[in-house]
Amino acid sequence: MADAGVPRAGRPVRPFPPGEPVPPEEPAWRRPADGLRAYGLIVGMWTRSALAYRLSFVMMTFGNGALTALDFAAVAIIFGHTTRLGGFSLAQTAFLYGTSGMAIGLADLLLGSMDGLGQRVRDGTLDAMLVRPVPVFVQVAADRFALRRLGRVSQAALVLAWSLSRLDVAWTPGTVLLLPVMLVSGAAIFSAVFTLGAAFQFRFGDASEVQNSFTYGGNALTQYPPTVFAKELVRGATFVVPLAFVNWLPATLILGTPQPLGLPRWVDWVSPLVAAAVCAAAAVAWQAGLRSYRSTGS
Amino acid sequence: MGRTEVRDGTGGTGDAVIRLDGVCKVFDVYRRTGLLRRERREVRAVDGISFEVARGETVGYIGPNGAGKSTTIKMLTGILVPSGGSVRVAGIDPSRERTRLARRIGVVFGQRTTLWWDLPLRDSYDLVRRMYRVEPARFRANLDRCVDLLDLGPLLEVPVRQLSLGQRMRGDIAAALLHDPEVLYLDEPTIGLDVISKAKVRQFLAEVKAAGATTVLLTTHDLTDIEQLCERVMVIDHGRLVHDGDLAGLHAVGASERVLVVDFARELPAVDVPGARTVRVEGPRQWLSFPASASAAPLVAEVAARYPLVDLSVREPAIEEVIARLYGDRASL
Incomplete structure (x- = not known):
């Protein structure tokens, strides 16, 4: 330390030069690409750091899968006592379970750290994210990214695959297309709910339980046939928090089951539109939440 | 300003x-x-x-x-x-x-x-x-x-x-x-x-x-x-x-003061040194207050020359004290 200021041989002395002129703000159309890049960077780093402890990673993923496997066992046990649940067979229920599980599993994989936002607001660590040249949403979403959450997605995929092998579906090009569309829309709807919940945490730091009741609660709801629930609940899940569009409504077309609310058939196809609408609402709520944080400092 | x-x-x-x-x-x-x-x-x-x-x-x-x-x-x-x-x-x-x-x-x-x-x-x-x-x-x-x-x-x-x-x-x-x-x-x-x-x-x-x-x-x-x-x-x-x-x-501006804490070989009455005033006496230890803008060296030399000095330390004024003194008037309004 004593010779700190003395130029040393072999090393260019260029101490802390000023930053080079920063190019003007990038055009708006570049921002999504920049955000995705940053998301990839953070996710990549967390994944590498998790893989550094390979055994621990394998055990966590296995444990995650085993836990969710037990979850489906509960559904199977019900069918040990009856062959139909609200008019749905085991394979049909497994289809609902698999599609709902994959949708929330994907949302949880991509944005699972959102519910930690309230904690960040409370302890002030959100400020550190606000001084980095990366959108806060991306940083919060990618924070502590855990690849082990793939365990849940894989388990749901297995249940879905099994149900498809047992179901007698009259596949048409339309229904073949509808399956991936409903999975992506479902993941988008759950992602929007995660984001909405997080947006509230900017203002109400401990809202994560409310958020959980809509996300994980919504998952528990859509795992079962809509016919076992009260009409009011199904209505609420259709028109208020549109979780019915995750799988209940589009699934009626694939499974050939009746529309739970007797709505017109075109409703089976609007999940992508509903997903886009709730995502837009979530984006607005997120911006409003961030703005309120930045003006109150919480 | x-x-x-x-x-x-x-x-x-x-x-x-x-x-x-x-x-x-x-x-x-x-x-x-x-x-x-x-x-x-x-x-x-x-x-x-x-x-x-x-x-x-x-x-x-x-x-x-x-x-x-x-x-x-x-x-x-x-x-x-x-x-x-x-x-x-x-x-x-x-x-x-x-x-x-x-x-x-x-x-x-x-x-x-x-x-x-x-x-x-x-x-x-x-x-x-x-x-x-x-x-x-x-x-x-x-x-x-x-x-x-x-x-x-x-x-x-x-x-x-x-x-x-x-x-x-x-x-x-x-x-x-x-x-x-x-x-x-x-x-x-x-x-x-x-x-x-x-x-x-x-x-x-x-x-x-x-x-x-x-x-x-x-x-x-x-x-x-x-x-x-x-x-x-x-x-x-x-x-x-x-x-x-x-x-x-x-x-x-704050008229802040530093304090020279001196330990003498024995108990003494409050010492009198130019440029400082004794603010506290406790057994052989005395606290001498002097303006923060002044150097401590001449004061230390003076004290050492006149009295049986054993040990000393200088306490810096805390920023809070400086500010409190600076705006003590306004705060009391």
């Missing part, structure tokens, strides 16, 4: 890298007065502050707790949106172009880390490099230099959560400089550190300052930080700038 205003009228930066003009920040504080009723009260955390900081300057920004220091820093980084007035940092309005400004500033929060808690320092730095798109050669040169000057070598593979406070702070300071920021904000970088860690941090910051390219705004409660690093100090109290000038000026 007493400084010539640098204005170029074009809205460009001119010489001033940081420019505040009549900046306010008002918070609404709600107090519950009943089951559903609540009372709204406005708190002016920052109440009309104007100052400029020139390129390469190192400025201390001090004031008692709750005076508005951190609120100012948050407005200068774009974390908080000002309620009024205008802020420009490197020609950018921080609250409107926060992410664009982020590439040009470095921030260290002494109270909490900006690093990734569970990651080794090396991984954190690598992520910083990619996030800020730092050119690899430049990154390596900056990292080598920081590792060298801040003794980070043995810590690079350690997850941040396992670092001691002093180690973490050094890690944080390095992280804030890897992308060559034009402006470095240090919000209490020595808080809670032991003497050796403080010295290391100060020595490093002195290096940064000597290079002359980085503008530094430093908040602290430790007057030594200011003495060793800043030629200019601004004092904020109750959201207003109450002093802007050099440290000697602050002491002169």
